[in-house]
Amino acid sequence: MIPSKKKRSPLFIPLLIFFTIFIIFLYGPILTIMILSFQGESGGLTFPMRGVSLHWFETLFFGQPRVGEFRGPFMRSLLLGTGIMTLCVVVGTMVGQAFRYKFKGANFVFYLAISSLVVPHILISLGIGVLFDQMGWRVRWYTSGLGAHLTWTLPFALLIVLAIFNRFDKSIEEAARDLGAGEWVTFREVVLPLILPGLIGVGLFGFTMSYDEFARSAVTMGEFNTLPLEIYGMTSNATDPTLYAFGTVTTVLSLAMILSFLVVTKVLQNRADKRKEKVNAD
Amino acid sequence: MTPDQLDDHANAPSVTHTWRTRSLLHAARPYLLASPFVLILTLFLILPVMAIVVISFWRYSSFVMTPDFVWDNYKIVFSETYLRTFLNTFRYALIVWCLTLVIAFPISYFLAFEIRSNRMRTALFLLCTVPFLTSNLIRNIAWIPFLGRHGLLNSGLLAIGLITEPIEIFLYSDVSIILSMVHIYTLFMVAPIFNTMVRIDHNLIEAARDLGASQWRILREVIMPLSSTGVMIGTIFVVSMVLGDFATVSIMGGGQRASAGLAIRKMIASLQYPTAAAMAVVLLIVTLLFVSVLMSFVDVKKEL
Structure with a gap:
């Protein structure tokens, strides 16, 4: 427990051990497949490693993998994620701003968001599929697919924006x-720069959620797969470590993207802090 | 008084009806701001769920579904x-x-x-x-x-x-x-x-x-x-x-x-x-x- 500065509580060591096991539990499997993706050419889906090679990555990118295609789905997931990111930031900020004025129906909007989060994912897939079918619209990854992802990412965006505004110092505004x-100038010149780091978080969250979303994509993407759909297709008939190479690549890519976003956020955060100081000094 | 009202007061000498449009716009503002969000969730959450409820009562036989109200x-x-x-x-x-x-x-x-x-x-x-x-x-x-x-x-x-x-x-x-x-x-x-x-x-x-x-x-x-x-x-x-x-x-x-x-x-x-x-x-x-x-x-x- 916190208080006495020198003495650790007797619980510290057991909890530290528990925490360490938890971390191993979280990281172990993914590290395993990362190692196995460098499996030698004659190696299989499990240990032992039969040499070390880049063979399975080559197969993934340049060869004709027996199952799965990487580039097309990756580009689509990337574009979709970027679209989701933008919409989450813009629409999320707008609705969050709406909540700052008390309005009738605010509760309805809030519970609509919560419902959207707890509705079983497959229901969204089925519902959008059925709706589009009945209306005679074609399901495409950039229409129905985008919408399906928004039902999952937008409510999160709203929750994060609400959290940002809860911690927002109104006096500056x-x-x-x-x-x-005026209203707009205040928002653009004062509010926006201050909440920008948080908004990047919103965008980042939206991007990752969309990039990895599978269940809501199941029926809504149409004829072209996104990355998770392609992966799912591979799992049912994976016979060689190409699947692991696939997993390694997507994992590294999403981590790289998140990392670069975080760096940008840090830079903007510093800038916002400076601006805040300046405002306070003035 | 909210800052918005202060804002309006600054412009008070202007014509009354612009003032009225402005205050109407102010009242509508949260709804306008929330509308894209509600619109998106209506199209991709509410309508799809309603569609599911409706067709759950439809008749289905050999890959054809027909509008109906049955509990089958x-x-x-x-x-x-x-x-x-x-x-x-x-x-x-x-x-x-x-x-x-x-x-x-x-x-x-x-x-x-x-x-x-x-x-x-x-x-x-x-x-x-x-x-x-x-x-x-x-x-x-x-x-x-x-x-x-x-x-x-x-x-x-x-x-x-x-x-x-x-x-x-x-x-x-x-x-x-x-x-x-x-x-x-x-x-x-x-x-x-x-x-x-x-x-x-x-x-x-x-x-x-x-x-x-x-x-x-x-x-x-x-x-x-x-x-x-x-x-x-x-x-x-x-x-x-x-x-x-x-x-x-x-x-x-x-x-x-x-x-x-x-x-x-x-x-x-x-x-x-x-x-x-x-x-x-x-x-x-x-x-x-x-x-x-x-x-x-x-x-x-x-x-x-």
């Missing part, structure tokens, strides 16, 4: 208004 | 096979919920109370979240080289002589399904519990200790009640996700295990939309009932 800045 | 599809759903499927799904939800809670509570407690530096706490929490940024499917597959017949677990057990033959039931069984689900969903329990625990005022604990409460008593009477909202939110997430899961059951069950979500997926694949819809309606009602009961105990908005 009011100061700007008192100095005669 | 629900009769199929309430047949013994599918009731058993539902029961199995609830069993997964219960077991996974218990396990994630048993894991998440001590982990959050450790991070919130045993780690003293804020920076360290954030770093360790982030360490927990990184694996959740990779695809669920990949993390499912990742268990195969570990649990399989020739996997690490069997090799290890063979090597130390605990078993003499590889054990088959590790993979493509309830064991692998539950293990994988726990792996995938734990963060959704850890994050909310951790979030409520870090906000507990340490003075309360200090006060309890000064009054002579034992560590166990502090845990039971201060920390547990104060982190119960986190537990509720985590429960909502984990249970609703397990109830709807079909990918994990499909991959880790190797086609041998059933869940409501997977049953729906299979019906969709064989174009039995009305039956799938009826099954989906039942699953939705169960999920919403469960969530609304839990929601009545917590104010989610306050937790943000």
Whole structure:
């Protein structure tokens, strides 16, 4: 327990061990397949490693893998994720801003968001599939697929934006208004720069959720697969470590993207802090 | 007076009707701002769910569905096979919920109370979240080289002589399904519990200790009640996700295990939309009932 500065509680060591096991549990499997994706050419789906090679990566990118295609689905997932990211930031900020004015129906909007999160994913797939079918619309990854992903990512965006505004210091904004800045100018010049790091978090979250989303994509993507659909297709008839190479590549890519986003956030955060100091100093 | 009204006052000398349009615009503002959000969820959530409800009453025979109002599809759903499927799904939800809670509570407690530096706490929490940024499917597959017949677990057990033959039931069984689900969903329990625990005022604990409460008593009477909202939110997430899961059951069950979500997926694949819809309606009602009961105990908005 926190208080006495020197003495650790007797629970510390057992909990530390438990925590370590938890971390191994979380990381172990993914590290295993990363190692196995470097399996030698004659190696199989499990240990032992029969040499080390890049053979399965070559098969994935350049060869004719028996199952699965990488580039097309990857591009689609990337584009879809970027679209989702943008929409989450814009629509999420707008609806979050709406919540700052008390309005009738705010509760309805909030519970709509919660329902969207807890509805079983496969229901969204089925529902959108049926709706589009009945209306005579074609399901495509950039229409129905995009919508399906929004039902999962937008409510999260709203929750995060609400959390950001809960911690937002209103006095700076009011100061700007008192100095005669209009609504839009206040938002653009004062509010936006301050919440920007949080908004990048919203976008990042939306991107990752969409990039990995499978269940809501199941029926809604149409004839072209996104990455998770392609992976799912591979699992049922995986016979060689190409699947692991696939897993390694997507994992590394999503981590790289997140990392680069975080760096950008950090830079913007620093800038926002400086601006805040400047505002306070003025 | 709100800042907006102040704003209007500054422009007061202008013509009255522009003032009126402006105030009307001000009143409409939150609705305009919320409308894209509501529009998107109407098109991709409300209408689809309504479509499901409608076609769950349609007649279906040999790949053709006709608009009607019959209970046939629900009769199929309430047949013994599918009731058993539902029961199995609830069993997964219960077991996974218990396990994630048993894991998440001590982990959050450790991070919130045993780690003293804020920076360290954030770093360790982030360490927990990184694996959740990779695809669920990949993390499912990742268990195969570990649990399989020739996997690490069997090799290890063979090597130390605990078993003499590889054990088959590790993979493509309830064991692998539950293990994988726990792996995938734990963060959704850890994050909310951790979030409520870090906000507990340490003075309360200090006060309890000064009054002579034992560590166990502090845990039971201060920390547990104060982190119960986190537990509720985590429960909502984990249970609703397990109830709807079909990918994990499909991959880790190797086609041998059933869940409501997977049953729906299979019906969709064989174009039995009305039956799938009826099954989906039942699953939705169960999920919403469960969530609304839990929601009545917590104010989610306050937790943000």
